[in-house]
Amino acid sequence: MARLTGKVAVITGGAGGIGRAAARIFTGEGAEALLVDVNEGALQQAVQDTGSSQASYVTADITQPESVRNAIDTAVERYGGVDILLANAGVEGMVETIPDYPVEAFDQVMAVNVRGVWLCLKYVIPVMRNRGGGSIVITSSVAGIRGTFGMSPYNTSKHAVIGMMRTAALECAADGIRVNTVNPAxxxxxxxxxxxxxxxxxxxxxxxxxxxxxxxxxxxxxxxxGDPEEVARMMLFLASDESSFCTGGVYMVDGGSSAGWV
Structure with missing residues (x-):
């Protein structure tokens, strides 16, 4: 049997490289998938690329509560619930040192990469509780465990979602909801x-x-x-029952880069 048969996945950042790869792999493993992004044309192409009738999309601005709530409600209306959330949407921001980084650009990165993830958790956790559990996978980065010159908002955001993940993992464990991050290089x-x-x-x-x-x-x-598919396959493991005792973890998909860091 396919590993995600009977599961419903919501994939934010579904029009991007990792999101598209996850949508292809997840639907190939039997899941129904709702892809979420701001670009409708790119979403339509991403759904088409899955080659599956089990994928659909909804546009959403994940920085806005009502937009996120609508996306989760759409998944419930179309598929009956949500078992898997890939909180994968993110932006890179600029490359600039802290004194020269525009405040509004900092705020935009944090709005998408931190507030957006938090809003997704806020609205999906009650739905997963009603289903008796679920799996939340947040896309962090190697930048979430080290510094990177010129990318202070991005680094800050990717550190932040690890803390958010650990808190959510503790809050949700008794409900059968697992929460982890995937950290690509x-x-x-x-x-x-x-x-x-x-x-x-x-x-x-x-x-x-x-x-x-x-x-x-x-x-x-x-x-x-790395290839997007290599990240998506780690997400598949964390989304599936194969990782049933895994929560609160940071999973590196980084070609060994973190092995040499102290």
């Missing part, structure tokens, strides 16, 4: 390309985007970026 996604482009622009042309990427990859013990 650089992955072949639009977000990573955007970061490379911003870092290249800060060198005034001395380092090309491809050179920035090569440098990043060389820092990883496995000497390459």
């Amino acid at each position: 650089p992955i072949e996604t639009r977000m990573m390309r955007s970061i490379e482009e911003m870092r290249s622009s800060r060198t005034d042309g001395e380092a090309t985007v491809e050179q920035i990427k090569e440098t990043n990859a060389a820092r990883l013990p496995m000497q390459r970026y």
